[in-house]
Amino acid sequence: MTAPSWASLDAALARWRDAGRTPRLWWRDDDAVEPTAALERLLGLAGGHSAPLSLAVIPEGATSALAERLAGEAGVAVLAHGWSHRNHAPSSQKKQELGPHRPAAEVLAELGAGLRRIETLFGARALPVLVPPWNRIGSEIVPGLAGLGYRVLSVFGPPRPAGLPVLNATVDIMDWHGTRGCRPAAEIVAELVGQLDAGLSSGTPQPIGLLTHHLVHDEAAWAFLDRLLETTGRQDPAWSSADALLRDGCVPAN
């Protein structure tokens, strides 16, 4: 693997600037339930680089201590990360909390409680965005989400209409199936550059969503994030808040 080509990221961002346009980058970090040393590190990075952060919080386990910790953080939004992050799929299948393994009414009742819980705990920083655990949700669940108050669905990968407006994460820094640490920086940078260039050649570029998982970051992951935020921070404006993207950055429902 060659050294990460941070210059190629600079160049991709410069192409946007030269075109008089601004890419929409956003940052989703998953699985928060309580204050931890890793969360402190995450908040320190985001705050230090003035990067808005969308924290996908697991409603069932979320603590009031987490709400108190986030209370002074101007740039942090909270999204609902399922209800319990419990797997209900058999071991022969990919993990799912929100799949077809239980009656839809049961799943939806939990998701309704989840949104109410994060709104109660986190107030105005709670956004009506559902982040399904493992980025998977049964197609029979989605039609019931709007009635619960959810306005946006956020999974992983190229966004496509899903029956609810979509704001996806599109670049995952972790190597889940190999080292379980950070992917090689050069690979992640190349992916970002590819998505930036695709967006620039598109009339309706989609937001580029960085996906992180603070609880399992190795040192390489933290170092990558610091470098990425530093590199993109030289652009203006570098990162979009989820609030702003909810207004105009979502892929329409249909």
Ligand SMILES: [Zn+2]
């Ligand atoms: Zn998760």
